[in-house]
Amino acid sequence: MIATPDRTPLPREFFDRPVLEVAPDLLGRILVRTTPDGPISLRLTEVEAYDGPNDPGSHAYRGRTPRTDVMFGPPGHVYVYFTYGMWHCMNLVCGPDGKASAVLLRAGEIIEGAELARKRRFSARNDKELAKGPARLATALDVDRALDGTDACALSETPLRILTGASVPTDQVRNGPRTGVSGDGGVHPWRFWIANDPTVSPYRAHTPRRRPT
Numbered sequence: 001m002i003a004t005p006d007r008t009p010l011p012r013e014f015f016d017r018p019v020l021e022v023a024p025d026l027l028g029r030i031l032v033r034t035t036p037d038g039p040i041s042l043r044l045t046e047v048e049a050y051d052g053p054n055d056p057g058s059h060a061y062r063g064r065t066p067r068t069d070v071m072f073g074p075p076g077h078v079y080v081y082f083t084y085g086m087w088h089c090m091n092l093v094c095g096p097d098g099k100a101s102a103v104l105l106r107a108g109e110i111i112e113g114a115e116l117a118r119k120r121r122f123s124a125r126n127d128k129e130l131a132k133g134p135a136r137l138a139t140a141l142d143v144d145r146a147l148d149g150t151d152a153c154a155l156s157e158t159p160l161r162i163l164t165g166a167s168v169p170t171d172q173v174r175n176g177p178r179t180g181v182s183g184d185g186g187v188h189p190w191r192f193w194i195a196n197d198p199t200v201s202p203y204r205a206h207t208p209r210r211r212p213t
Helices: 019-025 114-120 134-140 183-187
Strands: 006-009 030-035 038-050 078-083 087-093 102-112 160-165 173-176 191-194
Touching: 019 038, 019 102, 030 102, 038 114, 038 134, 087 134, 102 114, 102 134, 102 191, 114 134
Parallel strands: none
Antiparallel strands: 006 160, 030 038, 030 160, 038 102, 038 191, 078 087, 087 102, 173 191
16 A cells, blocks of 8 residues: 655755665655646656765765765755756755765656646656656756755745655665666666656666767
8 A cells, every 4th residue: 555645845854864875765755846837746766876975976976066066965955967968867965064975866756747747748658758767857847957956955935845755665665776877886786766666767787978980
């Protein structure tokens, strides 16, 4: 039986923990994106942990930069980055203030505002694909760099907020290598997902990008 989702906002203390504790605990939580056209709510089904200076796969591995400044805290804020010159991806910052770590939101189930998400994800073949992958998730929720640094735990009105939802039993949580991460960072089994959920994205190993000849 699936528990009734709790619409209470997650407190900042939830995110003020080690990233490998926060990441699997985010499964089943609800992300609410408030837009001028109405709210879009998503139940998280897949995430990846990135552990800053301890993780070669993290953007913050080599230290603080203007791009990664948000990752260094405080916890509970949104880190948005632009990749491949095409897509945005969304993360939630966790751990103590001053230590960079974040959880990439890889996939989810749209539970409210699907009609708004469809307008942005018109290529999706069905609603299960609306937020199936981190770039698709950000596109469906209309997330871009303008939302970088948003406080998802703010008590006042905010364009992004994380609600308690319904946590997933540990026997339904799976983990494995992160998608598309190469080198030493590719060995970490820090991708977490809900078993057998149809909105979870397929795993893809890193493929080196080849320069055109």
